[in-house]
Amino acid sequence: MNTRDLHYFVVAAEELHFTRAAEILFITQPALSKQIASLERELDAKLFVRGRGGVTLTKAGESLLPYARQIIDLDQEARGAIRNSLTAAGRLTLGFWLAPGQDLLKQIITSFAARHPETHLELRRVDWAHHGAGVENGESDVGLIWLPRGGRLTGLRCHRLGPEKVLIAMSTDHHLADRATIGPEDLAGETIFMVPTTGGVTAPRGAGLGRVRTRVVTTIDETLVGIASGLGICAFTESVARWYPHPGVTLVPFEGAEPAEYCVAWREEDESRSEVRDLVAAIVNSWKSVTETASNA
Template structure:
């Protein structure tokens, strides 16, 4: 019988939280999707793992018996995967990301490390997982826009590489598309394209919740990838905030990009697991100098 490591990780998280909503938040999946996956695992194993009541979730005797072995299997898989990535000559790392990085941040650094025998796999992950694979161990490091949600076992550490202004993408013909910039106050009543709810605080940041002074955003649509976002904006279903650099990385003839006045800047960071003490992670970080501090 074949069982996905992902499903065991889901089972372990629910067993630790004894609450499907909190477990779903840790795993960056929706609560209904998590419940469906756990039921599928129970059917596959022929075991009843949880007692589900209106206000409580408890492990059954079968679930209690499965938990230690499931933890050992997941830990063993993660250890084996790390060893496989570092096997042979040189170092192998998987780098997660959710949008194109550009800005010449990667090219020179990765090229220099490749010349020393390092190998890299670039992993593009949707915003359904705002950690770009760090949470499930699929990525060793990731280029991410802050803030990154917690909790992740062991925690996350980050180094800000770029600070940029936030811009807005508008469909051609939009009432605000003719100016040189857009005051954020002019966008408060506009429908926005939002990241998935699983993106958590990152979704909130790109909806600029902190600058809305309590006014709820109007959500015109949700999208899980840059291509989806820009298709929805071009269709006139909403506008979206993006970084200044990404406005240049994702040009489209059917969109207009303008700077937005009145918003704090956004930060692109290199992120890794705080408990990952491998020497190659520390060496990788030295190839990416941090952004200059903001001065008054």
């Protein structure tokens, strides 16, 4: 068993409704069902009984629940102890889903090093299933993320760096590639790449998902190859389009989409740490500098 699956199980057990649980976890309902099914196979026991109005716990599920909570708590305590020891040794970790552009990253590192030359800043790329870029489970101290729908980040603080326009990435020979703009009605019948969490590369808001096919992707490389091969389309933010160009991909502005909010996140209990505050400040100032330079170019 891994703690992520146990966390999914606990949230589902508390909500007794897979769709609501998936929204809280920032994953799709099919992805949650898949992970629960995997956990049930591993334990060789059914944990839930499905019904029209939701789910109920089986005897096995009721037995697992208190132990799952204990394991999750112990995991968080262990990660916290390790994190504190690394901080004492002069290390801080910046997590992200997609590597920021080198212009932004260089400014962040330079600015932070000027304030904390004794602290080594580590960079950690995490998969999109970590809604806080690893901050939520202690893998990262500070994270660069796109704010989830609803703006909820349980247990985390965040600072909004700024809104970004949404573009639709498609193959260069896609029938919409020559359009100046496209709207939600143009996506009917399309296959849209989605990620396990709501972030910067996801299904576009307002796309009318009831009229499209969706396909889950897990990495930017998989996404770009799939788009260039004509297997589907995907919503990109302006910064993702700038950081990850691909010769086989065309980008068309998506009209009617809500802007994506790029944010920096950290844990509530770490607000008193000067190195965390200074890293957040370095990110905020670097983002302002890079975006101002880009807008003046």
